[in-house]
Amino acid sequence: MSKDSHQIETKVIHAGEPRPGIEGAVSLPIFQSSTFEYSGGESYHDLRYIRLNNTPNHEALAAKLAALENARSALVTSSGMAAITSTLLTVLSSGDHLLIQKGLYGGTHDFITQDLPKLGITHSLLDMENPSSWESCLTATTRAIYVETITNPLIEVADLPAVVEFAARHDLVSIIDNTFASPVNFRPLDWGFDYSLHSATKYLNGHTDIVAGAVLGSAQRVRAVTHKVNHLGGSLDPHACFLLHRGLKTLVLRVRHQNQSAMEIARFLEEHSAVAKVNYAGLTSSPSYQSAQRLLDGYGGMLSFELAGGVAAAVRFMERVQIPVVAPSLGGVETLVTRPATTSHLGMPPAERLALGITDGLVRVSVGIEATPDLIADFRQALD
Numbered sequence: 594m595s596k597d598s599h600q601i602e603t604k605v606i607h608a609g610e611p612r613p614g615i616e617g618a619v620s621l622p623i624f625q626s627s628t629f630e631y632s633g634g635e636s637y638h639d640l641r642y643i644r645l646n647n648t649p650n651h652e653a654l655a656a657k658l659a660a661l662e663n664a665r666s667a668l669v670t671s672s673g674m675a676a677i678t679s680t681l682l683t684v685l686s687s688g689d690h691l692l693i694q695k696g697l698y699g700g701t702h703d704f705i706t707q708d709l710p711k712l713g714i715t716h717s718l719l720d721m722e723n724p725s726s727w728e729s730c731l732t733a734t735t736r737a738i739y740v741e742t743i744t745n746p747l748i749e750v751a752d753l754p755a756v757v758e759f760a761a762r763h764d765l766v767s768i769i770d771n772t773f774a775s776p777v778n779f780r781p782l783d784w785g786f787d788y789s790l791h792s793a794t795k796y797l798n799g800h801t802d803i804v805a806g807a808v809l810g811s812a813q814r815v816r817a818v819t820h821k822v823n824h825l826g827g828s829l830d831p832h833a834c835f836l837l838h839r840g841l842k843t844l845v846l847r848v849r850h851q852n853q854s855a856m857e858i859a860r861f862l863e864e865h866s867a868v869a870k871v872n873y874a875g876l877t878s879s880p881s882y883q884s885a886q887r888l889l890d891g892y893g894g895m896l897s898f899e900l901a902g903g904v905a906a907a908v909r910f911m912e913r914v915q916i917p918v919v920a921p922s923l924g925g926v927e928t929l930v931t932r933p934a935t936t937s938h939l940g941m942p943p944a945e946r947l948a949l950g951i952t953d954g955l956v957r958v959s960v961g962i963e964a965t966p967d968l969i970a971d972f973r974q975a976l977d
């Protein structure tokens with residue numbers, strides 16, 4: 594049986610591991626060496642150097658990541674933003690136009706709307722609920738389309754196969770940020786996307802102790818981004834590679850628990866009289882339910898909700914919960930709560946935020962791996 598045909602639980606442990614182990618080590622050691630002895634090669638690519646992303650730690654990690662999403666190739670980067678910016682700068686040149694989903698992660702949104710125009714790269718916002726309107730956003734220089742599997746913080750899942758089909762019909766490069774779903778819940782390349790990007794800071798690492806990113810795709814596409822990253826310098830340090838490699842091994846266990854726990858918490862919140870609205874794609878009340886059910890293997894560990902008492906109640910709730918940590922970021926083993934208006938979307942003008950449906954009182958929860966009954970009891974006492 595080929596290694597590719599193994600299930601994700603097996604791949605996450607064994608894919609990309611050097612066997613036999615180096616000096617018999619079962620766990621891949623950290624090669625904390627910036628450069629490596631010249632081995633006689635004639636090409637630039639024969640040089641081994643941390644910035645060139647080709648140390649043993651980079652290579653093992655990239656092979657494991659590629660296996661998880663059935664990609665031909667993968668690259669790890671120094672952050673999720675390094676993965677996103679380097680991919681966009683690889684695909685787009687001055688004069689090009691990009692189509693983007695409304696409500697992207699704040700850092701991505703700002704890079705596209707504030708930095709790319711200075712390089713002569715323009716964009717249009719797509720109404721994801723209305724695919725028939727996308728055609729009118731095309732220009733003669735539209736080159737790519739960029740979306741997220743599950744949006745932050747409203748937990749929406751668009752018609753992703755329609756995105757792939759639209760991209761193929763108009764010869765666009767299709768790029769998706771798969772951070773919120775993780776490879777456990779969605780594998781974009783299987784659905785025809787050209788690039789799958791991750792903030793590996795979140796679920797892939799899972800332990801809230803590093804910042805990292807990943808780019809997955811065909812060998813040719815990943816090689817092109819690697820070339821850009823090698824010049825921009827957004828490479829991951831070997832020690833952080835080691836931590837990410839270690840964190841990845843429990844990805845499936847963590848995410849499956851988080852899927853189930855978030856579902857139970859979402860149902861509990863929906864029933865509570867102090868809660869006005871819950872955003873979770875696994876709830877039948879969610880406008881994204883049909884799409885999520887068709888595409889995802891699990892609905893993920895992220896949810897958000899609004900309290901009937903608005904901002905004041907949201908602030909009180911966050912003061913009163915005891916188990917979750919009040920902090921930005923997501924995807925770790927500990928439950929985190931945050932108000933996007935004061936963290937991930939702080940940089941966005943309030944009117945723009947509201948137009949997207951992100952109220953000041955919205956509370957976002959990244960469900961960790963604590964016991965679900967403990968979390969529900971804690972949420973209940975804070976809400977009551």
Ligand code: PLP
Pocket residue numbers: 672673674675698700741745770772773791792793794804805806922
């Ligand atoms: N993509 C998503 C969906 C995110 O939530 C984040 C960060 O919160 C990023 C990308 C950026 O990742 P990083 O902070 O690792 O650069």
